[in-house]
Amino acid sequence: xxxxxxxxxxxxxxxxxxxxxxxxxxxxxxxxxxxxxxxxxxxxxxxxxxxxxxxxxxxxxxxxxxxxxxxxxxxxxxxxxxxxxxxxxxxxxxxxxxxxxxxxxxxxxxxxxxxxxxxxxxxxxxxxxxxxxxxxxxxxxxxxxxxxxxxxxxxxxxxxxxxxxxxxxxxxxxxxxxxxxxxxxxxxxxxxxxxxxxxxxxxxxxxxxxxxxxxxxxxxxxxxxxxxxxxxxxxxxxxxxxxxxxxxxxxxxxxxxxxxxxx
Amino acid sequence: xxxxxxxxxxxxxxxxxxxxxxxxxxxxxxxxxxxxxxxxxxxxxxxxxxxxxxxxxxxxxxxxxxxxxxxxxxxxxxxxxxxxxxxxxxxxxxxxxxxxxxxxxxxxxxxxxxxxxxxxxxxxxxxxxxxxxxxxxxxxxxxxxxxxxxxxxxxxxxxxxxxxxxxxxxxxxxxxxxxxxxxxxxxxxxxxxxxxxxxxxxxxxxxxxxxxxxxxxxxxxxxxxxxxxxxxxxxxxxxxxxxxxxxxxxxxxxxxxxxxxxxxxxxxxxxxxxxxxxxxxxxxxxxxxxxxxxxxxxxxxxxxxxxxxxxxxxxxxxxxxxxxxxxxxxxxxxxxxxxxxxxxxxxxxxxxxxxxxxxxxxxxxxxxxxxxxxxxxxxxxxxxxxxxxxxxxxxxx
Numbered sequence: 001x002x003x004x005x006x007x008x009x010x011x012x013x014x015x016x017x018x019x020x021x022x023x024x025x026x027x028x029x030x031x032x033x034x035x036x037x038x039x040x041x042x043x044x045x046x047x048x049x050x051x052x053x054x055x056x057x058x059x060x061x062x063x064x065x066x067x068x069x070x071x072x073x074x075x076x077x078x079x080x081x082x083x084x085x086x087x088x089x090x091x092x093x094x095x096x097x098x099x100x101x102x103x104x105x106x107x108x109x110x111x112x113x114x115x116x117x118x119x120x121x122x123x124x125x126x127x128x129x130x131x132x133x134x135x136x137x138x139x140x141x142x143x144x145x146x147x148x149x150x151x152x153x154x155x156x157x158x159x160x161x162x163x164x165x166x167x168x169x170x171x172x173x174x175x176x177x178x179x180x181x182x183x184x185x186x187x188x189x190x191x192x193x194x195x196x197x198x199x200x201x202x203x204x205x206x207x208x209x210x211x212x213x214x215x216x217x218x219x220x221x222x223x224x225x226x227x228x229x230x231x232x233x234x235x236x237x238x239x240x241x242x243x244x245x246x247x248x249x250x251x252x253x254x255x256x257x258x259x260x261x262x263x
Numbered sequence: 264x265x266x267x268x269x270x271x272x273x274x275x276x277x278x279x280x281x282x283x284x285x286x287x288x289x290x291x292x293x294x295x296x297x298x299x300x301x302x303x304x305x306x307x308x309x310x311x312x313x314x315x316x317x318x319x320x321x322x323x324x325x326x327x328x329x330x331x332x333x334x335x336x337x338x339x340x341x342x343x344x345x346x347x348x349x350x351x352x353x354x355x356x357x358x359x360x361x362x363x364x365x366x367x368x369x370x371x372x373x374x375x376x377x378x379x380x381x382x383x384x385x386x387x388x389x390x391x392x393x394x395x396x397x398x399x400x401x402x403x404x405x406x407x408x409x410x411x412x413x414x415x416x417x418x419x420x421x422x423x424x425x426x427x428x429x430x431x432x433x434x435x436x437x438x439x440x441x442x443x444x445x446x447x448x449x450x451x452x453x454x455x456x457x458x459x460x461x462x463x464x465x466x467x468x469x470x471x472x473x474x475x476x477x478x479x480x481x482x483x484x485x486x487x488x489x490x491x492x493x494x495x496x497x498x499x500x501x502x503x504x505x506x507x508x509x510x511x512x513x514x515x516x517x518x519x520x521x522x523x524x525x526x527x528x529x530x531x532x533x534x535x536x537x538x539x540x541x542x543x544x545x546x547x548x549x550x551x552x553x554x555x556x557x558x559x560x561x562x563x564x565x566x567x568x569x570x571x572x573x574x575x576x577x578x579x580x581x582x583x584x585x586x587x588x589x590x591x592x593x594x595x596x597x598x599x600x601x602x603x604x605x606x607x608x609x610x611x612x613x614x615x616x617x618x619x620x621x622x623x624x625x626x627x628x629x630x631x632x633x634x635x636x637x638x639x640x641x642x643x644x645x646x647x648x649x650x651x652x653x654x655x656x657x658x659x660x
Contacts, residue, residue: 031565146565154563163545163581166631170549171355171576175303175345178631180328188544188631202301213582214543216596223326223632 005054005153008040010074012060012067013094013122017139018085019043019059024142032146035153051077055152061087061122063094068119068128075129082148083125086138086241090210093138095122095244099253122244133158136191138208138241144193161192162213165205168196177204184227186237189215189247210242217251231255272470273480274487274497275456280338280467281312282483283422283454287383290479292420295351296385297344302330304344306351309385316341323430323513323624326633336465339386339458342430343623347552348384348395352415353402355576359559364568379414385422387452389441390433390621392423394552396451400615401555420475423452427504431513432624434637438516440621443505448472454480457501463493468501514624514637517644521618525609528643529601537639538597540632545578547626547634548603553619554578579603604639 009019023044025032032038039049056078062068075081083089091098097105098121106113125131135148135158144160151158161167165187169176177183177199185204187196191212198205217238224234238252275283287294288310296309299316309315320333321341333340358375365371387395395416402412426435426442435441444455453476457468466486471477487494517524548554558577563570577584579602585592593599611619620636627635 028565035565035567147562150563150565150567153565154567156561156563159560159562161581162583163578164542166544166546167549167576167578167581170546173305173346173350175301175305176328176546176629176631179326179629180302180330180345185631188542188546214580214596216539216542219540219542219632 004035004037006039006049006051007036007149008051008053008056008074008078009038009043010040010056010058010060010070011042012058012071012088012125013063014060014085014087014092016043016059018088018137019057021084021140021142021145022057025146028146032149036149052079053077054079055149056081058083058088058125059085061091061094061124062128063119063122064117065119071125071128080132080152081125081129082133082135082152083131084135084140084145086136086208086210087122088125089134089136089245090242091122091124091244093241093243096239097122098244098249099239099256124244135160136193136209141193141195163192164188164212164214165190165192165194165196165199165209168192168194169199172196172200174199177202178223178227182227184224184229184233184237186220189217189220206237206240207248208241210245211247215247217247221251221255231259235259272468272494272498273483273485274494275467275469275483276486277312277338277465279469279483279485280315280456283479284309284312284385286479286482287385287420291381292383293380294383294385295348297339297341299330303328304330304341306344306346306348315339315386320428321430323432323628324633325432325627325635326630328628335460337428337458337460339424339456340428342426342428342433343388343390343552343625343628345550345625345629347550347623347625348387348391349398349552349555351380351382351384352395352419353398353412353555357411357574359572359574361569361571375411379411379418381418381420382415383420383422385424387421387423388426388623389423389444390426390435390438390623391552392421392444392451393438393440393621394623395421397553397615397617397619397621398555400617401553404615420479421452421454423455423472425455425457425501425505425508427458427508429508429511429513430624430628432627432635433512433622434514434516434624435622436509436512436515437518437637438618438620438622442508443502446470446472452476457505459497459500459504461500463496463500466497468497514622514627514635516622516637517641519644521608521620521640522612524640524644524647525605528647529605531643531646533639533642533646534597534601536642537600537634538595540634541580541596541600542632543580543582543596543599544631545580546629546631547636548578548580549576550625550629551607552621552623552625553607556584558584579606604636607636608640 148158178185183204186207187205190207191209235252238248294309298314299319315338318336320331322329360374402409452472557574560573607619
């Protein structure tokens with residue numbers, strides 16, 4: 001029996017990009033494999049070892065009855081369960097169904113709708129089982145993933161900040177795209193972690209890390225309007241990878257409601 | 264001015280400014296100054312004075328910044344940009360120490376002691392000169408001085424450029440920090456310049472504020488020698504233009520003791536009003552030239568045999584800034600905004616003997632929703648004033 005902790009990587013409804021981030025840790029993979037036993041990681045190896053597992057990384061959202069069962073099994077065989085990415089932490093892009101009628105989608109998209117067995121909603125893992133830590137991003141950041149694993153190995157809390165992307169722009173010296181260029185940007189309400197990549201290239205943040213720990217959407221939305229977005233644009237901006245994250249969902253739903261009530 | 268020689272006020276031209284950058288670089292200094300980039304006037308390392316923002320001005324408002332071309336070709340006719348000198352003196356992320364665990368389990372600790380760069384800052388505005396003095400007091404003035412900050416600061420050569428074109432968000436006059444600087448050896452700068460542009464040409468009135476400043480000034484090509492009529496005329500024009508700038512402040516603070524105002528308005532309704540508008544995004548604190556707060560991050564690598572401690576800019580608007588056992592102490596936006604403002608304008612006096620605000624207006628400009636510190640102070644004053652005037656005789660809610 002190996003003395004190293006067992007690591008498992010799981011996938012629910014997702015694009016595989018977040019677990020790919022683990023393989024993308026090229027320089028650190030050898031060190032990682034020296035410290036953990038990568039027991040279950042189907043994207044890397046079809047040889048899956050038995051549980052229980054010390055650390056489970058879960059990608060993807062729950063969109064089927066089978067996955068709702070499977071996540072309970074994963075939880076039962078995992079000492080620590082960490083969700084990785086927007087799908088697992090907020091329901092992902094596929095949570096757009098939560099704002100619409102999934103039956104309509106099924107009929108419109110598939111030649112044989114009766115082949116499709118799906119739930120009416122796409123929900124984060126935390127809606128089904130207790131989660132020990134949620135790592136944000138679409139996809140997640142490689143350095144943050146290594147930090148979460150290193151922290152787990154050292155038995156400490158991961159050093160992952162929950163503040164806004166604005167902190168990252170100011171720290172790296174990026175000129176604010178909203179103030180200096182009038183570009184609509186979700187940075188002030190978005191969870192840091194990417195290193196503020198988009199504003200560094202002159203683009204507004206589109207919120208792929210989901211809401212920060214302290215948002216004020218009602219205060220930001222008027223600013224987005226003065227930067228040229230109408231309410232439909234704002235709803236679209238909020239409804240991407242983290243559409244179903246509570247802060248974003250609440251704001252976009254309120255906007256739609258207000259729009260609907262306008263004569 | 265008592266020290267002979269240092270009072271030498273001279274007039275240099277654009278070639279003199281170019282020579283200044285050359286001389287400073289030759290003396291081994293990393294010259295940092297303003298330059299136009301990404302739609303703003305930012306601070307960056309300058310290899311030559313040609314990189315200065317000649318012909319660029321700025322249009323400022325709450326939550327609004329635009330670079331505007333200036334036909335007059337002036338280099339320093341702009342007010343505070345997105346960054347301040349703390350970018351260099353108090354960098355956003357600094358490693359404090361690292362530790363290695365050897366094969367036998369022995370731990371070796373290594374303090375980080377990279378030699379500080381020898382900086383020269385070109386274009387320090389008077390408000391920012393005061394901001395540097397405030398950070399000096401905060402970071403080196405007490406019992407727990409930051410030696411790395413002190414090294415960076417002690418070696419820095421400061422070239423102040425007085426303000427002749429304040430922005431719509433400037434209020435240095437209210438805070439007593441600008442738009443000009445005093446003269447002499449204890450003003451905290453090495454050289455002071457004032458940009459003058461009139462029928463007699465584009466030039467800079469220059470004077471030294473330290474021995475090294477005088478040494479550097481002596482190496483620059485002069486347009487007019489001391490005592491000539493033309494030099495006196497330039498000095499007069501410079502003084503007049505700074506005086507005129509003082510009359511063109513875009514903003515002002517209520518003319519009361521802000522320290523007392525803050526202490527007396529802790530329960531004001533205005534805090535709810537501003538909290539409804541505040542994004543708690545932290546931009547104001549990051550842009551502020553005096554905000555100094557840092558957090559400590561301890562990191563380990565995958566092997567667990569290497570650990571590092573980093574100090575990183577933090578902000579009182581970060582929910583986790585006040586995280587104690589059980590959760591954050593200042594959970595509401597109201598409590599966080601109030602903490603920032605009452606510290607900046609009020610309790611800073613108790614803690615460090617001065618205001619923490621220098622009137623540069625950065626927090627107004629770089630707030631994405633344009634919250635205006637002068638407007639908030641005025642509203643708090645109006646609300647508190649009406650309470651004091653009420654028939655109940657000043658009872659607070």
